[in-house]
Each structure stands twice: as structure tokens, then as C-alpha cells.
Amino acid sequence: MIIENVLIVDPLDGEYVGSVEFEDVILDVKKSNKSTYDNILMPAFVDPHIHGIKGIDTMTASQEDFKKFKEFEALEGVWYFQPTTVTCPLTKLSEINLPSDLKLHIEGPFIASKRKGAHNEAYIQPPPRDVHELERYLPLSYIGMITVAPEYDTFMEFARSCEVKGIRISLGHSDATFEQVKSAFENGFKRITHFPNALSPLHHRELGVTGAGLLLDFTLEIIADGIHCSPDFVRLVYKIKGAQRIILVTDSISAAGLKDGSYMLGDLHVRVENGIAKLHDGTLAGSTLRFSQAIKNFVKFTDCSLKELAMVSSYNACKDLNLNGGRIKKGHPAKLILLDKDLNIKKVWNF
Amino acid sequence: MIIENVLIVDPLDGEYVGSVEFEDVILDVKKSNKSTYDNILMPAFVDPHIHGIKGIDTMTASQEDFKKFKEFEALEGVWYFQPTTVTCPLTKLSEINLPSDLKLHIEGPFIASKRKGAHNEAYIQPPPRDVHELERYLPLSYIGMITVAPEYDTFMEFARSCEVKGIRISLGHSDATFEQVKSAFENGFKRITHFPNALSPLHHRELGVTGAGLLLDFTLEIIADGIHCSPDFVRLVYKIKGAQRIILVTDSISAAGLKDGSYMLGDLHVRVENGIAKLHDGTLAGSTLRFSQAIKNFVKFTDCSLKELAMVSSYNACKDLNLNGGRIKKGHPAKLILLDKDLNIKKVWNF
Numbered sequence: 001m002i003i004e005n006v007l008i009v010d011p012l013d014g015e016y017v018g019s020v021e022f023e024d025v026i027l028d029v030k031k032s033n034k035s036t037y038d039n040i041l042m043p044a045f046v047d048p049h050i051h052g053i054k055g056i057d058t059m060t061a062s063q064e065d066f067k068k069f070k071e072f073e074a075l076e077g078v079w080y081f082q083p084t085t086v087t088c089p090l091t092k093l094s095e096i097n098l099p100s101d102l103k104l105h106i107e108g109p110f111i112a113s114k115r116k117g118a119h120n121e122a123y124i125q126p127p128p129r130d131v132h133e134l135e136r137y138l139p140l141s142y143i144g145m146i147t148v149a150p151e152y153d154t155f156m157e158f159a160r161s162c163e164v165k166g167i168r169i170s171l172g173h174s175d176a177t178f179e180q181v182k183s184a185f186e187n188g189f190k191r192i193t194h195f196p197n198a199l200s201p202l203h204h205r206e207l208g209v210t211g212a213g214l215l216l217d218f219t220l221e222i223i224a225d226g227i228h229c230s231p232d233f234v235r236l237v238y239k240i241k242g243a244q245r246i247i248l249v250t251d252s253i254s255a256a257g258l259k260d261g262s263y264m265l266g267d268l269h270v271r272v273e274n275g276i277a278k279l280h281d282g283t284l285a286g287s288t289l290r291f292s293q294a295i296k297n298f299v300k301f302t303d304c305s306l307k308e309l310a311m312v313s314s315y316n317a318c319k320d321l322n323l324n325g326g327r328i329k330k331g332h333p334a335k336l337i338l339l340d341k342d343l344n345i346k347k348v349w350n351f
Numbered sequence: 352m353i354i355e356n357v358l359i360v361d362p363l364d365g366e367y368v369g370s371v372e373f374e375d376v377i378l379d380v381k382k383s384n385k386s387t388y389d390n391i392l393m394p395a396f397v398d399p400h401i402h403g404i405k406g407i408d409t410m411t412a413s414q415e416d417f418k419k420f421k422e423f424e425a426l427e428g429v430w431y432f433q434p435t436t437v438t439c440p441l442t443k444l445s446e447i448n449l450p451s452d453l454k455l456h457i458e459g460p461f462i463a464s465k466r467k468g469a470h471n472e473a474y475i476q477p478p479p480r481d482v483h484e485l486e487r488y489l490p491l492s493y494i495g496m497i498t499v500a501p502e503y504d505t506f507m508e509f510a511r512s513c514e515v516k517g518i519r520i521s522l523g524h525s526d527a528t529f530e531q532v533k534s535a536f537e538n539g540f541k542r543i544t545h546f547p548n549a550l551s552p553l554h555h556r557e558l559g560v561t562g563a564g565l566l567l568d569f570t571l572e573i574i575a576d577g578i579h580c581s582p583d584f585v586r587l588v589y590k591i592k593g594a595q596r597i598i599l600v601t602d603s604i605s606a607a608g609l610k611d612g613s614y615m616l617g618d619l620h621v622r623v624e625n626g627i628a629k630l631h632d633g634t635l636a637g638s639t640l641r642f643s644q645a646i647k648n649f650v651k652f653t654d655c656s657l658k659e660l661a662m663v664s665s666y667n668a669c670k671d672l673n674l675n676g677g678r679i680k681k682g683h684p685a686k687l688i689l690l691d692k693d694l695n696i697k698k699v700w701n702f
Contacts, residue, residue: 178581178583196555197555201552201553201554202552202553202561203552204547204548204561204579204580204581204584205580205581205584206581207581207583207584207587210553210555211583211584211587214587214591215583215586215587215590228555229555229556230529230555230556230557230558232529232558232562232566233555233556233558233562235566236558236562236565236566239566239591240565240590240591
């Protein structure tokens with residue numbers, strides 16, 4: 001397969017017009033002398049934090065549902081995603097019908113009650129000292145990432161035991177102080193879940209998780225729906241951190257891609273109005289954001305380059321999750337998306 | 352007068368060992384081949400926001416007190432400062448015994464009640480449409496700067512009338528929204544008083560004055576006492592804004608340089624304990640910070656270079672106030688300070 005005369009966007013090599021020859025793997029990339037093009041070729045996207053889409057929810061999806069989940073994500077340009085759990089009794093984790101080629105993002109129960117967001121407080125608990133205790137409920141190989149509040153006494157032991165097993169730790173749903181977060185950072189835990197939602201806010205005498213995320217060299221998940229944080233806030237994060245330290249996620253729930261109405265997120269009732277998902281008390285409860293929209297929003301909010309867009313939508317997440325992807329370069333997997341100049345997805349390959 | 356073999360620190364030309372010949376004006380600056388030195392020569396400091404020091408208060412100082420005020424400031428390395436008023440009935444402004452070579456910083460009464468800090472709410476009022484209305488109380492030539500909350504309907508007209516008269520506007524004590532601050536910024540009002548104290552905080556769905564100060568190209572006053580904002584916060588501001596957009600101020604009150612005890616700030620009672628000045632309700636009420644300490648703190652908090660220190664302690668304020676100073680360069684005024692390597696002031700010239 002050869003695609004000619006497209007704008008090739010690579011997160012490291014930049015943007016240039018050329019042609020790409022590929023099968024499963026990219027066989028050749030050639031720069032052309034032309035400067036005009038009709039379409040854009042980008043590395044396919046990765047969504048490390050997604051609860052569900054179009055009626056499917058990670059917690060209850062059948063094997064058949066997970067197949068559809070992948071198909072729906074392919075339409076969004078997403079070749080890899082982490083189906084994400086909500087805070088639940090740990091026994092519930094054993095009921096998840098995870099396909100063998102995906103890994104979970106476990107969001108809770110090891111989070112802070114004060115910053116629970118749309119998680120059921122009844123099931124919140126401190127992390128065990130060792131991740132092996134979770135093996136009672138599911139194989140550790142099913143787990144890609146765990147969101148944990150670093151203020152628990154057991155955090156550091158738990159996080160280190162995860163590291164040994166190749167499970168990423170993401171700090172989140174946390175009321176930690178700056179010093180607590182700094183300590184986690186200095187011990188190598190440098191990722192934060194849906195920044196700055198459900199995190200202790202920036203105060204000028206106690207920077208909290210929000211201030212730590214901005215000041216220290218953390219990588220931050222951002223939900224670029226313009227609802228979880230304002231476009232200006234996204235621009236501020238982009239200004240401070242640069243595209244290298246941002247990972248776009250949808251945090252979408254089963255209502256994504258469906259009409260407004262009533263839905264479940266775990267065992268909590270969610271009401272979606274004008275695409276905004278909330279608990280009855282007004283707490284935001286995940287999003288209805290589609291990845292194909294998230295990339296358009298991010299460009300609109302920040303005026304970033306397409307090279308930077310390739311970082312925040314794919315390359316950074318690939319590095320973070322140790323995935324082979326995110327590049328348009330000879331020898332790399334040909335997980336590719338063709339977009340028009342308005343960033344509408346026209347075609348995807350190899351997923 | 353010739354000073355030889357010192358580290359010359361200029362905010363634009365940088366740091367180098369050499370000699371400086373000067374009278375009132377710098378006659379010659381020579382780079383030497385040496386790399387060792389005992390002392391540091393810096394442009395003398397400017398403090399655009401200081402209520403008082405050692406028992407002297409701008410609101411009540413006699414002509415004799417103002418002489419002492421200048422002498423005390425000289426010991427701090429400060430060659431120019433703006434004696435700063437507190438929120439008061441406007442008639443009080445006519446009682447200030449300002450010397451002819453200084454100009455006032457009028458802090459209030461045109462501020463927001465919700466962000467009054469240690470200002471007496473009873474006297475807070477919207478700004479008039481035209482600064483000429485203040486001529487009833489004092490000559491406009493007495494005024495260097497006015498801190499104003501931009502959310503007042505009359506803000507823009509007032510601010511423009513100040514601009515025409517060469518009076519600087521600084522946004523402060525404000526509960527404005529991001530959009531309101533952005534509008535002021537776009538109209539050329541790009542300075543913020545004692546950031547982020549007494550300003551609407553950063554929220555991720557409404558950035559407030561704090562978020563606007565960080566996101567837009569504002570110049571920010573910073574009280575680097577480690578109390579008004581934490582050292583980490585100062586480091587965050589330095590990281591985001593750079594030294595070019597920071598102006599150190601003390602915001603000190605008459606208790607500065609004196610023992611703990613009871614003092615007045617305008618007509619409010621202030622209690623100073625361990626050097627921290629507060630109203631009875633715990634609100635911070637100015638500082639007891641000395642400029643000679645502020646520069647040490649800023650270096651400690653941020654690890655900035657001496658070149659950058661020259662920016663935040665003098666050059667930026669000179670540019671901001673249209674003062675001829677802040678450089679060590681032939682032809683510039685010789686307002687100079689000699690410091691040892693621990694930044695203790697050893698000698699000052701020409702003020």
C-alpha cells in the first residue's frame with residue numbers, strides 16, 4: 001500500500017509532504033518536493049482512560065461488547081485504549097471480560113474520599129502494601145495502570161510493587177499536599193490522572209496536586225472537552241508543560257455517542273444533558289467526549305502544531321504505556337490515520 | 352571613583368568580572384580577564400510597593416519622616432520607592448507630606464470588597480470615570496501608580512485617563528473573571544499588584560485574575576517573604592513567567608525593622624508575631640519584609656541567576672515606572688550597590 005502526496009505528521013521528525021509505503025509495518029517514507037497536499041497522515045491515537053462508549057461499559061461489557069468497543073474506537077482513530085474501571089468492591093474486578101490484547105486502567109478504589117468525584121465512596125479503600133494482593137481478583141497481566149492517591153501510608157510500597165510488575169502508577173483523585181506529591185515524584189511516579197479534576201487545588205501557600213503537576217515534571221492526562229476544564233485552562237497547561245507532558249484522554253462513559261438521558265457509571269446513576277454527564281448532586285461523571293473531537297478541541301484551545309498534536313494524541317501515551325506505536329517512520333508499526341485538513345478522520349489502517 | 356575586580360551584574364549584558372568608573376553617571380565599564388572576584392556590583396533596587404518601615408507610615412509620615420524613610424531604604428539598597436497608601440477617605444490623600452522626588456502608589460479605595468485583604472471596607476468605592484476628579488485631593492503629579500480592580504464598570508475610562516497622565520495602572524485586590532482581566536490586558540493594562548494575594552484564585556473552569564496573570568503576558572509584583580506565597584509558588588511563577596515578568600516588592604508596613612507587637616496600618620490594628628503582620632481575623636496585613644532580604648529569598652526560592660535578580664529587583668521596575676536606572680553601562684546613572692557573595696549589602700552609591 002502506498003499513500004502519496006499527504007502531509008506526514010511525525011511527533012519527532014515533524015510535518016512534511018511525502019509518501020508512505022506500508023503493510024503491517026511502515027516499509028518506506030519519502031519526502032517530496034511538493035508543498036501542497038489534500039490530506040494528513042498521522043499516527044493512530046491512544047486513549048489510556050476510557051470507561052465506555054455507545055452503551056458499552058468496561059464493568060459490564062461482554063466479550064462481544066468488547067469487540068464492538070474496539071470497532072467504535074477504531075472509528076475514533078484510536079488503535080489502543082485502556083478500558084477503565086470505576087471504584088467498586090475488588091471482587092467485581094474478577095467479572096470483567098477483558099480481551100487478551102487490552103489492559104485495564106484501574107481507577108479506584110485506592111483513591112481519596114475527599115476527591116472521589118463520581119466514584120462510590122462506600123468502596124474506597126487504601127491500597128494494599130503489595131499489588132500481588134490483587135491477584136485474588138484478576139491476573140496482574142490484565143492491569144496496565146492504576147490510579148492511586150499518593151497520600152495513603154501504603155502508597156509507596158504499593159506503587160513500587162506495581163512498578164516491578166510493569167504496571168503504571170498514575171496519581172489521581174487525590175487531596176495530597178505538595179510535599180506528598182513531590183515525594184511520589186522523586187520516587188519516580190510522574191503521571192497524573194485527568195489533571196486537574198479531582199485533585200487538591202492550587203493555593204499560593206499550599207500548591208496541592210494541581211500546583212505540583214504544574215511545577216514538577218509530571219505528565220498530565222487532559223480531558224479536552226472544554227467542560228472538565230475550560231479552554232483557557234488547557235491553554236495554560238500547554239503553555240506551562242508543553243506538548244511533551246500532556247496525554248489526551250476522553251474519560252468517556254457508556255453515554256458517549258448516544259443521546260442525552262439516564263445512564264449508569266458503575267452503580268451510580270448519571271444524567272446526561274447537552275452531552276454533559278453528572279451525578280444528581282452536579283458532580284461531573286466522566287465525559288461524552290469522542291477522541292476524534294478531543295483532538296480538534298486541543299488544537300482549537302492551544303493553537304498547537306500538528307507535530308505537537310501527534311505527541312499528545314499518541315506518541316506520549318505510547319511511551320508512557322511502553323507501546324510500539326506513535327511514529328511515522330520506516331520499521332514502525334503502520335497504525336495510521338488519514339484526516340482531511342479540518343481533522344476529520346477519513347480512513348484508518350491496521351486496527 | 353573606580354571599583355575594580357568586581358562581578359558586574361547587568362540585567363541585559365549579564366555577569367562578568369571587570370571595573371566600573373563613575374561619578375553620578377557611569378563613565379566607563381571595563382571587562383577584565385580575571386574570573387575571580389570578592390564582591391558583586393549591582394544596579395540599586397526599586398520598591399514600587401511599600402507602606403512603611405521602622406515606625407514610619409506613608410499615611411502619617413512628616414516631611415522629616417520621609418527623609419528617614421529614604422535613609423532606611425538606602426540601607427536596603429533601594430534608591431527609589433513608591434510610598435504606598437491604604438484604602439482611606441479620599442480627603443486623607445491631601446494630608447500626605449510627599450517629598451517632591453517621590454510619587455505615590457495609591458492602593459485602594461478603587462478595589463473589590465470581596466478581595467479587600469487588609470483594607471478598610473468602609474472606604475472602598477468604584478473609581479471615578481476620570482482621574483482628574485482626584486485633583487481635588489492631591490496634584491496628579493504626586494501619583495505614580497494606582498491599584499484598581501478591573502471589574503468596575505468605570506475601570507476602563509478611569510484607567511485610560513490615568514494613562515494619558517502617565518499614571519501606571521496595576522490590577523489588584525480584584526475578584527474579576529478571566530474575561531474581565533483579559534479585556535483589561537488587551538487594552539494595555541498589563542501589571543498586577545502583589546500576585547496572587549487578594550486576587551480571584553485559579554479554578555480550572557474560571558481562571559480568575561490568578562490564572563490570567565499566569566496565562567497572559569502580565570508583569571507581576573511578588574512579595575518574596577515566603578509567607579504571602581510559599582517558596583514553591585514563587586518558583587512556579589518564575590518557571591511560568593520568567594524573570595522578565597516579575598517585580599519584587601516588599602509591601603512592608605511600619606513594623607518592618609521593628610520588634611513584634613501592635614501597629615497600625617491606616618486605621619486598622621495590626622498584630623505582628625514572628626514577623627508576620629495580621630489583622631485580628633488572621634488576614635495578612637502587609638509584610639515586615641526588608642528588600643535586602645527579599646533578594647536573598649528570591650534567589651533561594653528560584654535558583655535564578657544574578658542577571659535575573661537584577662531584572663526582578665531593579666530593571667523591570669525601572670522600565671515599568673519609566674525611571675532612568677537599572678543598568679550598569681556607560682552613560683547610565685550610577686545608582687549602584689556593592690554586595691558580598693552572600694548578597695549582603697556592603698556599600699551603596701548616589702542615593
